Amino acid sequence: KLLNYLGYDLDLTTNDVLPDTLTPPQDPFISMGGSIHSFPVQLTYSGDLDVNGDLTTVRQQSVLYGSMEGGLHIVDSKTGEEQMVFVPAEILLDAEKSRALRAGEGGEIQYGVSGAWVADPTYKSVRGSKDVASTVSAKTMKVYGGMRMGGYSYYGLDVIKPTNPKMLFRIDPQVSGFSRLGQTWSKPVLVNVRHGGTIKRAMIVGGGYDMCYENPRFKLGAANPDEFKLKDAAGNIVDNCQKDL
Numbered sequence: 001k002l003l004n005y006l007g008y009d010l011d012l013t014t015n016d017v018l019p020d021t022l023t024p025p026q027d028p029f030i031s032m033g034g035s036i037h038s039f040p041v042q043l044t045y046s047g048d049l050d051v052n053g054d055l056t057t058v059r060q061q062s063v064l065y066g067s068m069e070g071g072l073h074i075v076d077s078k079t080g081e082e083q084m085v086f087v088p089a090e091i092l093l094d095a096e097k098s099r100a101l102r103a104g105e106g107g108e109i110q111y112g113v114s115g116a117w118v119a120d121p122t123y124k125s126v127r128g129s130k131d132v133a134s135t136v137s138a139k140t141m142k143v144y145g146g147m148r149m150g151g152y153s154y155y156g157l158d159v160i161k162p163t164n165p166k167m168l169f170r171i172d173p174q175v176s177g178f179s180r181l182g183q184t185w186s187k188p189v190l191v192n193v194r195h196g197g198t199i200k201r202a203m204i205v206g207g208g209y210d211m212c213y214e215n216p217r218f219k220l221g222a223a224n225p226d227e228f229k230l231k232d233a234a235g236n237i238v239d240n241c242q243k244d245l
Helices: 097-101
Strands: 041-049 055-066 072-076 082-086 117-126 134-145 154-158 166-171 189-195 198-204
Touching (some): 041 117, 055 117, 055 134, 117 189
Antiparallel strands (some): 055 072, 072 082, 154 166, 189 198
């Protein structure tokens, strides 16, 4: 699946054995989903400051955005060159969600990484001389976000080197204390809190969205709650209602 996402065209339906060699495709077989719910996030890595301390046009920046095929992308803000794509395991290991990673694949609409993300950088500055501009550069660049209708996880990534990202954490319903976490729609709010006598950085998010609300027949206090849950053609419950109605 990852090789197809990288531009190859391998038929995974009849053969699950990787070939010994691969020839780069002449016409890359690339999949790119829509970004209807993803708002681009500006990542400023460095820049020159004017006499008022404001950033000038001399700066190094990237843009982070999510896409419905299942990738979280970072691209150079000037050239558009791709610097990173993060594909959550939640998508890669799901037979239906991961179909969107392959260009031209059929199936239901998938939402990928369409949640709202935030950047949390820290900077250091170097004061210039009379004829040399002052500069500011990022000491840290961390990003946090969820998947909206694409899944049930929040992630933290270290992207101080966008071509060499690192995972900070994943929060999902399998983590102790988060078993009732719904779809991760909330845009994280970052705060400093005092915990155990120490100031710590914290991420505040909502408890998540429940797909049972997508059913137009949803009703609070129903005598038979299962009657109002989303079902597939075989009558199996497919929504993620976290509590009795």
